[in-house]
Amino acid sequence: MEDIIVCKDLNKYYSGVHALKDLSLKIKKDSVVGLIGDNGAGKSTLIKILSGAHQPDSGHIYFEGNKVKFKSTKEAMNLGIETIYQYSALIPEMSIARNIFIGREQTQYNVGNFGLMKTKTMQDDAMKALTDVELHLRSPDTPVNQLSGGERQGVVIARAMYFKSKVLILDEPTNHLSVKETNKVLRFVEGLKSQGVTSIFITHNLSHVYPIADHLCVMARGEKIADMEKKDTTIDHLTDLLVNG
Amino acid sequence: MKNLNLKSLLVRPEVATFIMFVVIMIGFYLANERFLDARNIRIVMGITPEYMIVAIGIAILMISGEFDLSVGSVFALVPMTMVQMVHQGVPPWFAIFLGLMIGVIVGFVNGFITLRFGIPSFIATLGMLYIARSLTTVATAGFPPPFPHILPNELFVYQFELFRASLYWALLVAFVLGIMLHRSNVGNWIYATGGDTNAASSMGIKTNNVKMFCFILCGFLAGFAGMIQTFRLEAPLPSQGYLLELESIAAAVIGGVSLFGGIGTIFGACIGAILIRFLESGIIMARIDAEWFRAGLGSLIIIAVVFNTYISRRATRIGQNKAKD
Numbered sequence: 265m266e267d268i269i270v271c272k273d274l275n276k277y278y279s280g281v282h283a284l285k286d287l288s289l290k291i292k293k294d295s296v297v298g299l300i301g302d303n304g305a306g307k308s309t310l311i312k313i314l315s316g317a318h319q320p321d322s323g324h325i326y327f328e329g330n331k332v333k334f335k336s337t338k339e340a341m342n343l344g345i346e347t348i349y350q351y352s353a354l355i356p357e358m359s360i361a362r363n364i365f366i367g368r369e370q371t372q373y374n375v376g377n378f379g380l381m382k383t384k385t386m387q388d389d390a391m392k393a394l395t396d397v398e399l400h401l402r403s404p405d406t407p408v409n410q411l412s413g414g415e416r417q418g419v420v421i422a423r424a425m426y427f428k429s430k431v432l433i434l435d436e437p438t439n440h441l442s443v444k445e446t447n448k449v450l451r452f453v454e455g456l457k458s459q460g461v462t463s464i465f466i467t468h469n470l471s472h473v474y475p476i477a478d479h480l481c482v483m484a485r486g487e488k489i490a491d492m493e494k495k496d497t498t499i500d501h502l503t504d505l506l507v508n509g
Numbered sequence: 510m511k512n513l514n515l516k517s518l519l520v521r522p523e524v525a526t527f528i529m530f531v532v533i534m535i536g537f538y539l540a541n542e543r544f545l546d547a548r549n550i551r552i553v554m555g556i557t558p559e560y561m562i563v564a565i566g567i568a569i570l571m572i573s574g575e576f577d578l579s580v581g582s583v584f585a586l587v588p589m590t591m592v593q594m595v596h597q598g599v600p601p602w603f604a605i606f607l608g609l610m611i612g613v614i615v616g617f618v619n620g621f622i623t624l625r626f627g628i629p630s631f632i633a634t635l636g637m638l639y640i641a642r643s644l645t646t647v648a649t650a651g652f653p654p655p656f657p658h659i660l661p662n663e664l665f666v667y668q669f670e671l672f673r674a675s676l677y678w679a680l681l682v683a684f685v686l687g688i689m690l691h692r693s694n695v696g697n698w699i700y701a702t703g704g705d706t707n708a709a710s711s712m713g714i715k716t717n718n719v720k721m722f723c724f725i726l727c728g729f730l731a732g733f734a735g736m737i738q739t740f741r742l743e744a745p746l747p748s749q750g751y752l753l754e755l756e757s758i759a760a761a762v763i764g765g766v767s768l769f770g771g772i773g774t775i776f777g778a779c780i781g782a783i784l785i786r787f788l789e790s791g792i793i794m795a796r797i798d799a800e801w802f803r804a805g806l807g808s809l810i811i812i813a814v815v816f817n818t819y820i821s822r823r824a825t826r827i828g829q830n831k832a833k834d
């Protein structure tokens with residue numbers, strides 16, 4: 265299988281903190297990659313770079329074989345890399361439909377980048393996008409703050425699917441979720457593979473990602489300390505790496 | 510389903526404000542029947558449009574997550590410079606244009622200082638409140654200049670049977686900006702930016718540009734509204750718009766605009782502004798000491814916000830319980 269993303273020797277410093285040290289990584293197309301590591305290991309830093317939110321201080325990124333330099337998340341999104349951030353992916357007070365289309369509204373009567381939203385189309389498409397990830401909600405006009413944590417992750421995943429993302433990066437999508445809600449999210453992610461979406465699943469809870477991952481990558485102190493296929497490893501081995509670095 | 514729609518309508522803050530509006534109107538009417546006769550409506554609605562326009566600008570800016578405390582000063586500075594320019598021989602329409610540009614520039618400076626230096630807009634615009642007021646006094650040059658009658662003030666304030674032209678201007682502003690805020694993609698960006706700036710920018714929205722746009726719009730509208738007031742009074746006063754910044758925030762908040770951004774409507778801000786003016790009139794007509802107006806306004810602000818907070822908490826809880834079923 266071909267690699268969709270290749271990182272070479274990425275380094276990132278935050279005012280003195282060496283958050284990413286010569287990190288190289290290959291991600292195969294249509295796989296689920298589990299990115300694990302303790303707090304402060306550099307996981308979020310790595311995915312912020314992959315998603316265009318931050319720029320590396322050195323190193324290169326290749327996407328589908330081409331060298332890329334993302335100056336903004338928009339640039340990464342345009343290529344099909346969609347990121348679900350650890351803390352903020354949805355606007356709580358806004359409706360599901362509006363959230364799904366933030367920054368990518370369907371408009372008519374356009375003047376330049378501005379236009380009137382096709383509210384009805386957006387509502388219908390939002391419902392369809394939700395159904396596609398097996399999420400059945402009452403109305404696309406429900407504000408997101410009325411949804412449970414798992415449903416919110418479902419909305420975010422539906423959004424990524426709707427916009428035909430090739431790579432979906434999820435930063436701790438199961439944080440603060442009940443067991444039932446966690447399973448829901450895991451099922452969403454598992455479903456992505458068959459739809460031709462590569463996902464990078466970040467967590468420090470190995471038991472969440474292990475069942476659905478094809479590939480596992482362990483980070484500690486800004487470095488990659490292990491990188492293997494699931495079939496070449498065991499949960500005990502990974503736990504040992506996580507605990508002892 | 511019908512029941513559900515009614516419920517979701519009732520939890521909308523501007524609907525609660527509207528109900529409050531109706532109740533207060535009836536209350537004052539019962540206290541004095543002349544409260545709702547044509548004469549009083551003509552008086553109140555003659556001055557209300559100016560406050561509506563400022564409140565709309567403030568509401569949009571607050572929805573984007575920022576404040577502007579300088580609107581009261583801009584409300585005075587813009588018409589004062591227009592008048593003085595006309596006295597210096599600038600053609601009236603060009604003076605109007607240049608005056609309105611001052612509102613735009615003040616808005617831009619407010620936005621620039623806030624966003625560039627990452628300081629709270631509360632502070633940046635507090636500074637501007639003093640600066641713009643001071644400039645107005647300087648521009649007054651001693652004592653208020655006479656109103657130059659070559660300015661086309663009738664176009665903005667002509668008194669029709671019941672309403673002034675300014676009301677139609679205010680409604681036009683409300684309509685156009687209502688479409689912008691509630692129906693256009695720009696509106697979606699404004700709500701997203703005010704709702705959660707980080708999430709919005711991670712979705713590719715240029716949140717600083719969105720906020721800058723709202724700052725400029727707010728400055729422009731404050732100046733435009735101030736111009737209308739000067740045109741109505743036919744007297745440019747350096748003290749015009751004193752404390753207006755707080756009153757417009759009050760109007761927005763009473764109308765359901767959140768202090769934390771991301772929530773609010775144009776309709777709510779307009780109702781808030783109208784409510785304040787009728788409250789003022791009602792207190793006078795009920796022969797209560799006019800000094801009670803501020804106490805009434807204060808109580809209204811507190812009641813409105815407490816009520817809205819209570820309702821939105823309840824709505825969130827109901828929703829989450831349902832989702833768990």
Ligand SMILES: Nc1ncnc2c1ncn2[C@@H]1O[C@H](COP(=O)(O)OP(=O)(O)OP(=O)(O)O)[C@@H](O)[C@H]1O
Pocket residue numbers: 278279281283301302303304305306307308309310468
């Ligand atoms: N914006 C920033 N400014 C300064 N230091 C930062 C910044 N972001 C991250 N760091 C530092 O970089 C290191 C790696 O942080 P990162 O957020 O990537 O870790 P993580 O693996 O995602 O941890 P967690 O599991 O807690 O989310 C930490 O030491 C952190 O303090």
Ligand SMILES: [Mg+2]
Pocket residue numbers: 307308309350435
């Ligand atoms: Mg993290």
